[in-house]
Each structure stands twice: as C-alpha cells, then as structure tokens.
Amino acid sequence: KEPLSHLPDFGSCKSSSLIGGDILGSEGGACLPGGGAILLEEANQTVLTPASWRFSKPCMENGKREFCIYSAPDFANGRGLMMLTTARRAGEVERSRIFREPEIYAEMTNLNAETSDRWRIEAVPGKGMGLIATRNLQVGDHIMSTTPSVMIDYDVFYELEPSQIHQMQGEGINYLPERHRNIFMNLSTHDGAEDHNSRVNKIILTNAFDIDNTGVVEKQEEGERESWYTVFPEISRMNHDCRPNADYYFDSETFTHNIHAVRPIAAGEEITVSYIDPVQARAERQQRLDTSWHFPCSCSLCAQNAHATAASDARIAQIEQLRRQFRDYEPSSQATPGMGELMVSLFEQERLWSSMYEAYTYAALEYNGAGEPWIASKYARLAIQHGLAAGGPKDSDVLAMQDLVRDPWAHWSWMLRTKRRMNWNSNVEA
Numbered sequence: 001k002e003p004l005s006h007l008p009d010f011g012s013c014k015s016s017s018l019i020g021g022d023i024l025g026s027e028g029g030a031c032l033p034g035g036g037a038i039l040l041e042e043a044n045q046t047v048l049t050p051a052s053w054r055f056s057k058p059c060m061e062n063g064k065r066e067f068c069i070y071s072a073p074d075f076a077n078g079r080g081l082m083m084l085t086t087a088r089r090a091g092e093v094e095r096s097r098i099f100r101e102p103e104i105y106a107e108m109t110n111l112n113a114e115t116s117d118r119w120r121i122e123a124v125p126g127k128g129m130g131l132i133a134t135r136n137l138q139v140g141d142h143i144m145s146t147t148p149s150v151m152i153d154y155d156v157f158y159e160l161e162p163s164q165i166h167q168m169q170g171e172g173i174n175y176l177p178e179r180h181r182n183i184f185m186n187l188s189t190h191d192g193a194e195d196h197n198s199r200v201n202k203i204i205l206t207n208a209f210d211i212d213n214t215g216v217v218e219k220q221e222e223g224e225r226e227s228w229y230t231v232f233p234e235i236s237r238m239n240h241d242c243r244p245n246a247d248y249y250f251d252s253e254t255f256t257h258n259i260h261a262v263r264p265i266a267a268g269e270e271i272t273v274s275y276i277d278p279v280q281a282r283a284e285r286q287q288r289l290d291t292s293w294h295f296p297c298s299c300s301l302c303a304q305n306a307h308a309t310a311a312s313d314a315r316i317a318q319i320e321q322l323r324r325q326f327r328d329y330e331p332s333s334q335a336t337p338g339m340g341e342l343m344v345s346l347f348e349q350e351r352l353w354s355s356m357y358e359a360y361t362y363a364a365l366e367y368n369g370a371g372e373p374w375i376a377s378k379y380a381r382l383a384i385q386h387g388l389a390a391g392g393p394k395d396s397d398v399l400a401m402q403d404l405v406r407d408p409w410a411h412w413s414w415m416l417r418t419k420r421r422m423n424w425n426s427n428v429e430a
C-alpha cells in the first residue's frame, strides 16, 4: 500500500505534506502568474438548494474558474461545513449520499464528540496541546470520528492569489455556526497572527489534512486537481510521532475522518498520528517536518543514537528494496514467502504499526502465490485486523485480503508466482 499515493503532483511550488504545511511555499506566492481578483457581486446569496448550501459572496476568479464560499450550517446535525470550490463541485458534493441521507449520522457513535471517556485534550510539554488516552486501548479501538470545518478545493491554491484566498477563508469561517467556529478559531497556529484572515490562514496551514477527491466528486474538467485541503478540528489536536499509536482514514460516504488505535495504548499515554509517510529515513522525515510544520522532531525514533539510527535507516532501505520485488510479477522477481516474512519482521522491528497491514498483505500474497493457502490466510486475517484500524473497511488491501480469506484458491494470487516461474522456465528450455 502507498499511504501517500493520493497526493497530487504539486510541481515545484507546493509542499506534499499529508497534513498541514506551507501550501504556497515559503514565499507565499501562487503558482500561476498574475491577474487580479474579481469580486462577483451578483453571486450574493444565491441558494443552490434549500437543503444544503447557502452560497455567499465573495466569489473570486482569476482568469479561469470562479470559486465561492459554500456554507451548509445544517450539516452533521447542525455542526456546519464550509467549502471553497466551484459551483460544479459544490453541486456534486450536495448530491453525495450524506447530503441526501443525513440520518446516517444517527448510527455513528461519538461523532464530533468534544469530550470522550477514551481521551482528553491537555497540554503536552514542548508540543502545545495534545490528546491523552484516559483508558487502555486495544488495536482497532475507535478514538474519534469527526466531520470537517472547512474543505478547500486544491484548485483554489493554483488559481487564486494569496490575498484572495485569505479573504475567502476568513469570511468563510464566519459562516460556521458559532460553537463550531469557536472550536476552529481555538486551534493552534505556528506562531501568532495579526488579524482575523491571517489567523484563519495559519490555523488552516497548521492543521489541514489532504483528502483525496475519490468518492467526493468526480474529476471532469481538464486540469482539475484531485484533493481537498481539509481541517478536522478535534483530530488536529493530535501531535506527530514517526511511530504513532493511532492512524486515520477518510470515509467519503460520511465525510468523516476516523481515528483508531493501531497498537495497544496505555491510559495516560499520548495518542499520536504520523503527519508524514513513516516509511522514510530519519533525515527525510526530519526535513519534511521542519519544512512543513517548523518543529524539530524529538519522537523516540528521531532521538535514537547514531548506531540505532543507521540500523533503522538500513531497515527502511531494505523495505523499499523488498517492495520493488513484491510489486514485480515478472518471472524474474525474487519475491518469495521468506521475503514476506522478512517484510513483516522489518515492519515489527521498525514499530511501523500504522503500516503493518502493508507487510501482512505482501506476506499473504506471497504465500498464496506459492500455493500455501493456510499461512496466506493467517497473514490475510492479520492484514484485515490492522487494515480496518488504519485504512478502514473500504481500503483496497482490506478488500483484497477479505477476498483471499474467502477462497484462497479462487484468488488472483493463487499459485501466481509458481505459474509465472514455470512458464519462465519452460520458455528458457524452449
């Protein structure tokens, strides 16, 4: 699994962070050249449908598409949602299931909970606020599910000027219902901010997650980007660890970000997520965190001595080599079940609990590819258990492993390596 495969191609002017980051680069410059803001007065107060968006000025365009503030104060039982996007995308979002059937939220537990019997928010030395477990949690235990405050179409960052973006963000936040707006405005900024618009901008940069468009709206026009820059305020209280004990996934059906424990967490322990792809060497991790969030990483992995760091970096390099073999289905690939075992062990040694299901999935596929259905099923079950916590029930690895355990012999991977190699051998003999 590529946890970051959904990230758009930022070209040379964007960060590619999973959460937050200085989206317009340290210069604050937009990628597209020139052009001034055009305020579209006539767009004021147009209501797209009675049930959802209240469409408000200012709308902005800069020579291409027009972007407006779309606010839905009734969204998620009156919590509210604000989007900056085009009319076409707002229309598509409004047709998504959660807007048509908001009663789905009634079935969800602890949705948008500001307090919990599982965690509390408190000051963590050197990190500002953080989330602390208030009871022991097991792998797969639910921590929270949250709907967003704001969703900003990525095209906004490419097509509008920073001043236009800041104005729309600042005004858009004012359309959130008061309680929600206060929660948002209390979030952390890297540093202070002089006025409302710059404070809102810093909050967004410090706290946003990238959300893949898939399942939200379909890409239709040439040049449209694939992501949303999105703030889930309660989830943003979680601090970073390179070896986190929790992970998140976005469910496009309910527009929720969902957090679960990926390893046992003791009461009193801080609950953390990784802001970056955790499968990276120390120098790369530190550089990414410093560039995008401006804090020096002091998690236990980053704080190891030089010998332990070299051993960890060597394991990461070997994980990357093994991935290339597993993804190669040519007869010449060296992938074997033994290599799958090594992958599982490397992930365990690296404490990569949030990505563990990647290793279990490779091991299951290699055992099945070599005609070992029962060991394949064992690893597929482990991949499902860990994948449900980290990637969710619609994750492609989870779905593939559910197929495998149902009938290993009918799965596409059954004896695949053996068959390919036999063909290869017979070709060689011919």
Ligand SMILES: C[S@@+](CC[C@H](N)C(=O)[O-])C[C@H]1O[C@@H](n2cnc3c(N)ncnc32)[C@H](O)[C@@H]1O
Binding pocket: 020, 126, 127, 128, 129, 130, 187, 188, 189, 190, 206, 207, 236, 237, 238, 239, 240, 241, 293, 294, 295, 296, 297, 298, 299
């Ligand atoms: C998404 S917020 C996390 C919550 C934040 N601590 C708060 O008070 O609301 C991200 C910011 O928290 C701080 N932070 C997160 N993880 C950290 C860590 N491991 N060490 C130090 N600071 C951290 C940084 O200032 C970062 O820009």
